Amino acid sequence: MRIRALVLRIFQQLLRDKRTLAMLFLAPLLVLSLMYYLFNHTGNASDAKIGAVNLNPAIVELLKEKGMDITTYDQASKDVVVNDNLDAMMEWRDNTLHLILKNNDPSQSKALQMTVSQAVAGLADTAQKLGNPAAAPQITVKTDYVYGDADTTFFDTLSPILIGFFVFFFVFLISGIGLLRERTTGTLERLMSTPVRRGEVITGYLAGYGIFALLQTVIVVLFATLVLGIHLEGSLWLVLLTNILLAFVALSLGILLSTFAASEFQMVQFIPIVIIPQVFFAGIFPLNHMAEWIQIIARIMPLYYGADALKSVMYKGMGFGDIALDLVVLVCFAALFIGLNILALKKYRKL
Amino acid sequence: METTVSVEQVSRAFGKKTVLSGVSLHMEKGQIYGLIGPSGAGKTTLVKMMVGMDKPDQGTIEVLRTPMPSLSMLQQIGYMAQSDALYNELTGEENLRFFASMFKMGKTEQKQRIAYAAKLVNLTDELEKKVSAYSGGMKRRLSLAIALLHNPPILILDEPTVGIDPELRQSIWAELIRLKGTEQKTIIITTHVMDEAEKCDVLAMVREGRILASGTPLQLKQQYDAENLEDVFLRAGGKES
């Protein structure tokens, strides 16, 4: 079995390369932990989209002054927030201000909450100054969350993206450099002078590096959820499935791009071109408020789909049906890159 | 005599640079063919096309009457590249076993062939070592052993003896002569060392992508009225030493 021999060889090589192993398995955990302690800050609520129900015009005025986008509705519910893509809804009912926060971005939620309580307090002040204390009852604010809860931090929404990113980045780098070394030392060319088929070579590499990618994914996900206690609302299996697909995209892309690099340094030069933009477009910055063309660019990036699926499962607790489209797109990316890889091997042997 | 490799009017260019033009060669089993010429002459380009790793722009190459490139013919060819393409993290034995797995052969045959090839290049005692700890000559020998693993009827060796000490070079040549004799293999060797050329049955002198002259070493020396092959080469190229 040629494929088995290829896999075995990749295992022997990687298991003897202690530094690469450390990079594959320890570096993601280290960086993830660092990020965990780093990210706890307050966001910006000034461009929030708010739905208002039966709200005191004075409060609406105050919120508009802050730059928020206020739309009036008849009824407040979590469904309206999700369907109309609002950041929050506010309803004045039973002498209470009911606040429904989508909590897609917890740092924005915190800022929103702060703005609302400031507005309410300001209203009470004005009423008192006008010598009308009766119009300023103790206003209570009741807050409800569509996703997560009051304890949700920015990191809870960031972590699914980070997990996806680490899997993508490290698998890309290690498979890319591994293949590049085979190209520069001539072993790939020598391999192609044996009767092995191009498809077998690619399958062998996908399986060999894929098993390491799989292990890495399991370790990163378990560490994130069990040790760091990162929010996992949905199924662990879906998280693993998404990450595995993401790893395969990274694997096939790394192998493919190594065709265009002449040295390890040139391989590293792909990082700012191929990897970094994907991080920005993967949803660390919410995209739905951004210009149309930026959203279109995001859609050609594999990590965008991976991160969307991971966020949906880990944070929003969604199921397979909700992320199926994301997964299909990832499969298509992997298939495309694998096909191109098989073609690119023609460089070494013309059949 | 049976023709095993035939090269017919082959030309190859990389971009605007013509590397081979109108090369024709016919090789028979049981003989050693030497492609001799300075570096950059196009020897590697030519042998790579015989293996099927590259395609001629014009002309045809047939191995065992099969037009190249052909995947099934690769089982019949043992190719040793000019660079030692070896997995440095692996031991010598692991390298041999890996490449052996790429060819069709049974488990016991694989064991025997690995032992045979290692013994031939005098590496039996070094098989447990990682290739990264090998010297340049040892790597070259391991590379040669890999080419012999699947017992191919055709051996294509690109500068096989570079960096190998004279004693071992002698024994490798002795084995090559045995292989062409008792096992009737076709052996194609590229070299830029003239004294190795003397040991070939047929020589083709290559320069700037053309065959300047070909024939047995004796024929060539008579034809150009030269003392040695070095003079043949210079005279065939139109230059006097």
Ligand SMILES: Nc1ncnc2c1ncn2[C@@H]1O[C@H](COP(=O)(O)OP(=O)(O)O)[C@@H](O)[C@H]1O
């Ligand atoms: N893939 C390639 N692309 C461009 N030029 C090449 C390529 N391969 C070989 N050449 C050129 O072809 C010429 C012959 O090379 P080669 O066949 O390696 O010579 P030799 O083996 O006789 O030293 C050289 O000038 C080399 O630069």
Ligand SMILES: [Mg+2]
């Ligand atoms: Mg050469």
